[in-house]
Amino acid sequence: MKNLALLYPNKFKGGISCLAMHVLYHHLNKYKDIRCDMYFLENYSQIKNKDAIIITLQYENDYFNVVKIIEKLRINNPKAIFIGGGPCSIANPLPLSNFFDAFVIGEIEDSSIMYDLINGGRDLRGVYYPEYHGRNRKDFKKIKRIYPKKLGIEDYPIVQFTHPSGAYGKAFLLEIGRGCPRRCKFCMAKGIYYPPRFRRLEDLTYLVDEGLKYTEADKVALIAPSVGDYRHILELCQYIRENHNIPISPSSLRADTVSEELLEILDIKTLTIAPEAGSERLRNYIGKDISLEDIERALEIAKINNIDSIKLYYMVGLPTEEKEDIEGIINLSKSIKREFRRVSISINPFIPKPCTEFEKEPFNMESKNNIRYIEKSLRKCGIQVSYENFNSMVVQCVLCRGDASLGNLIREYNKPNQFLKYLKRMGLLNKYLGPLE
Secondary structure, three states, X not given: OEEEEEEOOOOHHHXXXXXXXXXXXHHHHOOOOEEEEEXXXXXXXXXXXXXXXXXXXXXXXXXXXXXXXXXHHHHHOOOOEEEEEOHHHHHOOHHHOOOOOEEEOEOOOOOOHHHHHHOOOOOOOOEEOHHHHOOOHHHHHOOOOEOOOOOOOOOOOOOOOOOXXXXXXXXXXXXXXXXXXXXXXXXXXXXXXXXXXXXXXXXXHHHHHXXXXXXXXXXXXXXXXXXXXXXXXXXXXXXXXXXXXXXXXXXXXXXXXXXXXXXXXXXXXXXEEEEEOOOHHHHHHOOOOOOHHHHHHHHHHHHHOOOOEEEEEEEEOOOOOOHHHHHHHHHHHHHHHOOOOEEEEEEEEOOOOOOOOOOOOXXXXXXXXXXXXXXXXXXXXXXXXXXXXXXXXXXXXXXXHOOOOXXXXXXXXXXXXXXXXXXXXXXXXXXXXXXXX
16 A cells, blocks of 8 residues: 655645645545545645655745755655646746656646556656756756546546635536637646647536535536636536536636626626736737727626626736836726726736746846836725735746756745845846846
């Protein structure tokens, strides 16, 4: 019997809403000679004498936790193989390549890759072994991603753990699709999960029926990069409502997929859309392909459905951005506030992620001033403006583009601000933030 630990390297409330944790837990425990337990930042110190420790890498800023966790766990788990996976592994695992024994590059469903790896398999397709393959970008790029051509039901977690503190609350997580059919040039999900795949309607209705039997849930959360792009979205939502009479929460909706029928079925209190940029010119350039007309139509449909709260997502520092684009964010938000009682915006700097068309673009440090300017302009209009800590976003950019040399720095300067100060002091920042060749 192999004893495994599956670890989310941050707090429970984030991990319990991470579908990857449920998929891995379900997948690994289906083997009769494997026992896998789930852990989070709050309880990882309990991990002892495991044969394998699997860590899902969902966000670059978790790397500081990851390094501390692995260094502590190696003491009490001397025989364990440490395996990394998730979107950060697929995109660029190099900054953590000194700490893991192997990274799974891709998606595990419809394969025995995890079982083979845990049982000592070597030279497996879709697995990056830093010590064996090497720790530079060319070495890593030779590893071919594995993925299921079709998303079936065999590896889907019917039984899920839920908790009110989770990001979606006590929701059954229903992934309707993976990858994205759109052409946004900044989106990493589009690159790492290509080609886009949606599940069959009959599979989804089966998963909902079975999932709500065995999962303690008071809603269904629909998971996909663009929920409204699923061609059977109305039929699926109608089925859930008619057969289970339970609220449905979409992870995201594009403005050009919002319809009166859809909003009526979803029964949401806040419409969340992502214009991303303040002008149609810039939206077209970045491949967002949402017009002002699309936004206005979505808002009009929201009104018809008595929705009085709107949330908007924007980015600043995008390639070719001009002052007019910043003013466009302000003007668009103000015009929406005139029509709706509550308007909030989330605004963050554009980060040139690997596996995107914009991966070689520079990070714009001027974004910090533009965020402050937008906040100041909108606060007086009663619009709530939220944003991530700017230094945290700079660190995220460094880590997502970084190389193996960053590993020892993460270990030595194990807090983001200390790490950033060191990079500035040594004049290394522009190496990671500037345009890439």
